[in-house]
């Protein structure tokens with residue numbers, strides 16, 4: 314059985330960025346456990362769904378993003394044996410560790426919404442959050458000239474679920490330019506009060522949604538869908554059934570993976586039970602977690618990972634030197650296109666208070682420069698800097 318100094322489960326944004334960062338700050342023996350699946354820069358999926366990007370632009374092989382000095386264990390983790398400090402793999406082997414970092418992300422919980430899996434198979438329900446469906450979202454928008462559509466924001470935790478507003482605004486922009494927006498009855502279902510439950514941006518989003526004629530169902534969730542009856546049933550203050558729905562762009566709920574249940578926090582949808590500030594497991598020594606899989610009491614996002622990666626790479630070393638651990642303040646981000654050329658950034662901390670990264674300009678005001686940055690500069694920074702362990706403020 315192989316044993317490594319640091320073993321990381323998952324080769325997504327979190328796992329690869331952390332492996333690269335650890336190697337950059339001097340770690341000698343880092344292994345990443347991940348099956349050989351395509352690595353996606355997922356923020357671009359919303360632009361695929363909005364007709365502004367292609368899947369090939371956001372897809373790399375895992376081999377292409379794996380840091381050169383890192384051991385890649387090409388398998389899926391299925392259990393952690395914490396007493397032996399070993400990870401069990403789907404193929405039956407085990408890998409030993411000194412420190413273990415859990416970064417396998419969240420998985421879609423299609424079963425939580427009766428009818429959703431069938432509606433997706435039928436192509437009546439589509440979402441950018443499922444990579445294979447993202448191009449079809451734009452095809453559906455292009456085909457539509459009238460009728461009723463439903464967009465949803467998922468309950469938390471979710472992978473930057475608030476960005477599901479991007480396909481909505483890009484679709485409305487397209488319908489408006491084609492002169493059909495007034496014939497399309499657009500509904501948004503959000504689990505939050507307001508739009509995102511973030512007053513410092515909600516007032517702008519609400520004004521924009523009003524201008525576009527979108528009906529907002531606040532503090533509501535999708536209870537079930539029926540593609541044959543073309544119906545979406547909502548759970549919320551007013552239990553409502555939306556009938557005659559032509560398309561339901563439903564983002565599924567998410568949860569942590571079942572095999573992590575022994576390490577998960579009760580009531581955190583299966584996320585790993587870490588101290589949200591230090592990212593150390595609350596009861597099992599030498600186990601850490603970051604990214605979407607970790608219960609960090611903030612909304613998961615790729616932008617949140619920048620600080621998490623830096624702090625966690627440091628904390629693994631500090632713990633070994635018996636030094637005080639650094640703390641992650643819960644910073645996270647939701648970028649939202651409000652039309653095809655303007656974007657605003659909701660940057661906030663775990664209390665939901667605005668947490669701007671610059672005092673020079675208010676990034677929560679929609680700007681063309683922000684859209685250009687998010688659409689064209691971020692992907693370059695992601696592949697050339699973040700996944701290589703370089704720090705970007």
Ligand SMILES: Cc1cc2nc3c(=O)[nH]c(=O)nc-3n(C[C@H](O)[C@H](O)[C@H](O)COP(=O)(O)OP(=O)(O)OC[C@H]3O[C@@H](n4cnc5c(N)ncnc54)[C@H](O)[C@@H]3O)c2cc1C
Nearest residue numbers: 323324325326327355356390417418473604605614615616
């Ligand atoms: C449509 C969409 C749009 C988004 N837009 C934005 C945005 O605009 N801005 C932003 O900041 N964030 C955005 N995000 C969120 C961002 O992509 C995630 O927060 C980020 O990818 C989380 O990284 P992660 O490594 O924690 O998880 P993931 O990216 O899910 O990676 C998990 C990795 O673990 C692997 N894995 C899973 N299970 C196992 C296992 N059992 N054993 C081994 N490996 C395993 C997977 O194959 C994968 O490689 C968006 C996400 C989506 C889906």
